[in-house]
Amino acid sequence: MIRINCPYCGLRGHDEFSYIGDATKQRPASPADATAAEWHDFVYIRDNPRGPHQEIWQHIQGCRAFVRVLRNTLTHEVLATGLPQDDLLAGASGPAKTEEAKTGEAS
């Protein structure tokens, strides 16, 4: 089973989590001024990248916190997790690394 490192609860099976969505999508900065096309892009348009991708999951069967997950969409490796506001790519805010990620680096 894929395991996700909840910032509060530690490593848990992914069946405790619900997938919320693409974490890279930005809500229009000025909602009142956004055009229909901008709203359409925000609500409906998603890339389908291969490789590391940032997602928001929720630990719905646990502490119910939202969790930012850096997941390889090709291998399903969970490379890093953190709080929603964390920058997992920079690693500066100290996202917790999962055991899977460590294994991936070693191999």
Added chain:
Amino acid sequence: MPDSSTEAAGVAPLGRQSALSGMIRPGDHGAADYRGPGVTITERHPLSMVQIEARGPEVAVMLEASNAVLGLRPPQAPNTSVGDGHPRILWTGPNRWLVVEPESRDLDTVLQDALIPGGAAVVDLGHGRASLRLSGRSVRQILMKGAGLDWHVRAFTPGMCAQTTMFHLPALIDCRDESTFDIYVARGFAVSFLESVTQAAAEYGYRLG
């Protein structure tokens, strides 16, 4: 009207109705060895269960007010629980706790009066949850069958609690001592959960009390 008849019979205003009423057959069941039943299963009832939660600067206010009214400070560390049971306070999420005690007063009103002025949210869960206590030398084997956490005696220690799934049902599991666990499930799942627990416990022998 059934409600007025129960009131006329003098049922306490808080009177909890057990979710497992009639479902517990007291006695020893399953394949106990010479040592006797491996686990004792009891329903914890009636219980007061109240969720408290706050945000931002109101968290500190709520913690102080909780300490003042309960004589016990909600634990800061995630997935930990404190108290001897009068009350027991369990961390259930960021800035969120469950306060539990055997029903002896209107805990919901006590906490509303104490915490809501400081901005906390207080929600009575007493009618929504059921709780079993599992105690005995086989309790960790039963947990291993149903829930995918590390149940080793050195990994999951007294004062730790966790929300996970057990037998595919959402459950809050609280370690009271090395071989005693309190488990909370949604009331509507109580019978299903009891059946799963007793099936898992059958090979060790279990005592229903």
